[in-house]
Amino acid sequence: MPRLAVLSAMAGAALWGTIGPVASLFTDRERLAYGGIRLAIGACALFALGGRPFTRAWRRHDVLPLLAAALGLAGFQLSYFAAVGTSGVAISTAVAIGLAPVLTGGWTATAGRQRPTGWWLAGTALAAFGLALLMLSGSADVSLSPKGLALSTVAAACFSLQALSIKHLTDRHADTVVLTAMFAIAALLLTPMTIAHATPSLLTGKAVLSLLYLGTVTAGVSYWLFAYGIRHLGAPAAVTISLLEPACATAIAALLLGEHMTASQWVGIGLVCGAIVLTTIPTRTNEPVAVLVRSAP
Known part of the structure; x- marks a missing residue:
């Protein structure tokens, strides 16, 4: 079961890499x-996969984790894109994605x-170092600003919050639910921003197909795999395995889009992949080392 779970989390992260x-x-x-x-x-998409969240009664102690998960999901989108606009993709991704496993x-x-x-500590440290090589060694324009770093840190906290909340809730409810x-x-929380920034071009054929892919594959299916x-x-x-996302995105850009990659960036991808192996080495009881605690019943 752990091996399948590792592959599932890796597949979810790889799909995020296509975003x-x-x-x-x-x-x-x-x-x-x-x-x-x-x-x-x-x-x-998740509803089609069997998620029926409003056909069952949610317990009172599930309300706060569910709201926290939704806030983490919406907050990551807002803070990460704001950080990218302030500090650029490289430093924002390195901080937001790299800090999330540490916080979690x-x-x-x-x-x-x-x-x-x-x-787990060794794997996380190695992954963070590999991510730094991947995101920073090929960037000629790295802007370090207090605002950008703060927004990236908020994004990391939001990603960590949603992962911890998903773990808490899936101990008692089906993943799709x-x-x-x-x-x-x-999505409801982001409705005002969506309406404010929507343009007619989002209704073109290419945009609609792209949105369907992003929503169905990189949101519904990928999170379903990640939750497993x-x-x-x-x-x-x-969350440590999710560091595979920027590695996949960079590899796709190089292999399919023809973007140049430095040797250090390829080394960074290798380190991230090696780190995933470290975090899933079994213990003497055949449990994955990366499982730090079990949620209380």
């Missing part, structure tokens, strides 16, 4: 609108009063 090339078809203004549309389409593992270890395992509700609420990984590996391991 960049597709999103490049939109202008900066349109990207702010497509975020909300993507989540709405994702909710519909730290909170899980603190809440469970258990120290992170050595393999949790994700459908989470996506629907997040979270359920069986724990949030810290799954």
Whole structure:
């Protein structure tokens, strides 16, 4: 089961890696609108996969984690794109994606009063270093600003929040049920921004097909795969595996779009892949090392 969960989380991260090339078809203004549309389409895709969040009673102690998951999902979109506009893609991705596993593992270890395992720490550190090589070594224009760093840190916290909330909720509810509700609420939260930045060009054939792909594949299916990984590996391991996303995005840009990559960037991709192996080395009890704690019943 852990091996399947690792592959599932990796597949979800790889699908996220295709977001960049597709999103490049939109202008900066349109990207702010497509975020909300993507989540709405994702909710519909998850509903089709069997998510029926409003046909069952949610317990009172599920309300706050569900709202936290939706806020984390919506907040990541807002803060990350704002950070990109301030500091650029390289530094924003390095901080937002690289810091998320540290925050997730730290909170899980603190809440469970258990120290992170050595393999998870080594894997996370190696992945963060590989991500830094990947995102920064090929960038000639890296803008370090307090505002950009703050927004990137908020984005990392939001990504961590949604992962921890998904783990909490999927211990008691089906993955599709949790994700459908989470996506629907997040899409509603982003409705004002979506309406404010939507343009008629989003109704063209190419834009509609792109949005359907982004919503169905990079939102609905990818999060479904990611949630399966979270359920069986724990949030810290799954979030560390999600570092595969920028590695896949960079490789796609180089191999399919003809973008130049430096040797350091290829080394960075290799380190990220190696880090994923480290975080999933089994312990003596055949449990994945990256599982720091088990959620309370």
